[in-house]
Amino acid sequence: MTTLVNANDPRVKRTRQLLLQAFIALLEEKHNIHSISVQEIAERATVNRATFYAHFEDKYALVEGWLREKFQRALARQLPASSTLQKETLHRLIVTVFDFWALVRRYHKPSDRQFEPLYEIALQRELYEFLLRWLKQVPSEVPERVEAREVTAQAISWAIIGPAAQWSWGDQTITKEEMAHHVLAVVIAGLSPVVTVT
Structure with missing residues (x-):
């Protein structure tokens, strides 16, 4: 379950953008959504898994x-x-x-x-x-x-x-x-x- 975050907070927007950019970069490399893990997305975005889950329930x-x-x-x-x-x-x-x-x-x-x-x-x-x-x-x-x-x-x-x-x-x-x-x-x-x- 995702933690409630203020979608209008600039830090929240920046973190979500980092996570999306990390996902897109991984998708370009792997060409397969299924093979991309939350851990990889978090690492690429330079945040921890808890931060990922504060913004998204899962990779889907x-x-x-x-x-x-x-x-x-x-x-x-x-x-x-x-x-x-x-x-x-x-x-x-x-x-x-x-x-x-x-x-x-x-x-x-x-x-x-x-x-x-x-x-x-x-x-x-x-x-x-x-x-x-x-x-x-x-x-x-x-x-x-x-x-x-x-x-x-x-x-x-x-x-x-x-x-x-x-x-x-x-x-x-x-x-x-x-x-x-x-x-x-x-x-x-x-x-x-x-x-x-x-």
Whole structure:
């Protein structure tokens, strides 16, 4: 179990960054997440194991944090903070997810497929939070309970992540743009009970 740390403390941020950099360096050397130990990560980051566990529950929590951070950056590059829920921005969001999955696939070996559920959950959580922020900004046309937007963000995030993951691990006979078009139609239909997308 991780110790509670203040995520806004500059020392905490610096230590987390050191741990992430150590992990990335080890991943480049070993090319396999499974063979990297917490002890190696801590030693490379010049901290002790207790410090590692104060920040991450285990190395898989570190991997999740690393993926989410990279995904946040990818989203920020493609969709400025001022972007809102519209057909065009939804399309851009979907394409960004497909691009990110293709990038993840490029850097992982077939033996790393065992980690695909971890990647899916990490990216889905980040996408859920992103979509929920958008949904909260849009006035609803129908009375709804608070949970409706959360459930919608949950369902839509999986509706995007699932096909993107499947496409990235497949032979990609259908282009990214074609896939994004199909997924967009599903997403807009899924959003229709809560908001109208223009």
